[in-house]
Amino acid sequence: MILDIGFETMPREDLEAIILRRLKATIDRVYANVPFYRKKFEENNITPNDIKSLEDLKRIPFTTKDDLRDNYPFGMFAVPMDNVVRIHASSGTTGKPTVVGYTARDVNTWAELMARSLAAGGANRGDIIHNAYGYGLFTGGLGVHYGAEKLGASVIPVSGGNTKRQIVIMKDFGPTILTATPSYALHLSEVAEEVGVSFKDLKFKYGIFGAEPWSEKMRDEIERKLHIVAVDIYGLSEVIGPGVAIECHEAKKGLHVFEDHFIPEVINPSTGEVLPYGETGELVFTTITKEAFPVIRYRTRDITSLNPEPCICGRTHIRMNKVSGRTDDMLIIRGVNVFPSQIESVLMEMEEVEPHYQLVVDRDGNLDTLTVLVEVGERLFSDEVKRLQDREKKIAKNIKDYLGVSARVKLVEPKVIARSEGKAVRVIDNRKI
């Protein structure tokens, strides 16, 4: 269902006029209120008056995660703290977390975008949403929560963890929509199986999954095991949280970016050059309605491409393809660039392989070694050692063929690769460089 027909199906020309107007207003505000942006503009001899068209956005320098860290915690806020009603933070795996703020209007905008997203993913008033995203500083849980209430659906704020209790709730409350990370969705199906509950007998119709990159094969796996239609949702706290872009369940082919609030660009991560539609690079966002924490040309480190083709669902907003990796996940193994998502694609191409894998990088003397741990599920297993060894070799060969990098494949017992809570750990880099 399209929740906001006016904005979501607006003719491009009208939409672009609104985008430009909102962009100019945002530039004026950050220039006036955020010393960081004013300084950047001044260093590059730009004033807000120079931004006359959407093309002019390219002249403004990028904002990076390091910039946000340098201004920790509240230095990037564009309103006085009196007007900030909510603070979220993303956990920093290295260094300080990134802190973001919301005004009351921002919270409302976010709820509206999440309501749009849930509707695009198949939810409606009357649905019961089992929200297994974590609640807390992480934006996932509360993002879905407010969106669900805005939509008028019933939300179960179950959050992450205590999986067996979640299965009981799923059985007893009969939720129809599942929201979670895709790896947690698969974990739910495994635990359900263990306790003798079949997703076939549950009432789920749609699942809306995000907060980590996942492949088409993983979508097939989730849809098959959970008996639902699975769509991808995208967002990051620096931009607003989940609800920046959503796949429509009609097409399931790329995520519509809510362009009346966010301007997407794809750049070459090395040169900063803006890439044409269809080319793969780093995704960059400019927010054009946010009050407390606007970002200008923020480098997300997510790898994707943009698709301007019209969509069967009727939305006119541009689509970003599924995120295929992170610029900072990129591993350089003996000089070859490797994204974990590429390894995942290779594994998922193979019928008998489960989507549970982990990459371990070591340095042996001066040589990098890549080991791919693959869990042996029932489809991969054989009572014959020779067959299992053949399968190991086949996986290694496919990785070599597709990525040009040699990997040692090691079969491991199920559930050796931790994934019970939130995001699965896909890469362990033991190199001390």
Next chain:
Amino acid sequence: MRAEQISVFLENKAGRLAEVTGILSDAKVNIRALALADTSDFGVLRLIVDSNEKAVEALKNRGFTVGRTDVLAVEVEDRPGGLHRILDMLNEADINVEYMYAFVQHSGKNAVMIFRFDNIDEAVKVLEKNNVKVINGSEVYTL
């Protein structure tokens, strides 16, 4: 005619085999025959037990990957050349033995061996034609 063997995927780590025998013991499953085939990284444990249902359920509950395979329990004369005679007739008939292992218990005077074939039906025919006794599955579990 056929017996069902269960097989378990194990990482080559200290204590994994004992973990499996412990789980089976807790589930009151009696192991009739057992063979471990391993590489430097992993192993496949093959088992003939008195209750496949109980064994598979207990192992799966503990997160192990378990497979089931049809095998033959064959009586082998307990004298020099007893096994050779059987391998010879199978070879003659072009039937490939994937692997085999010995059963603890005897059947009367004869030893019992578990055979895994690619083509189990052909194997049964050849063995019966040569008057080699293949023990029924139901008997094997309680031998």
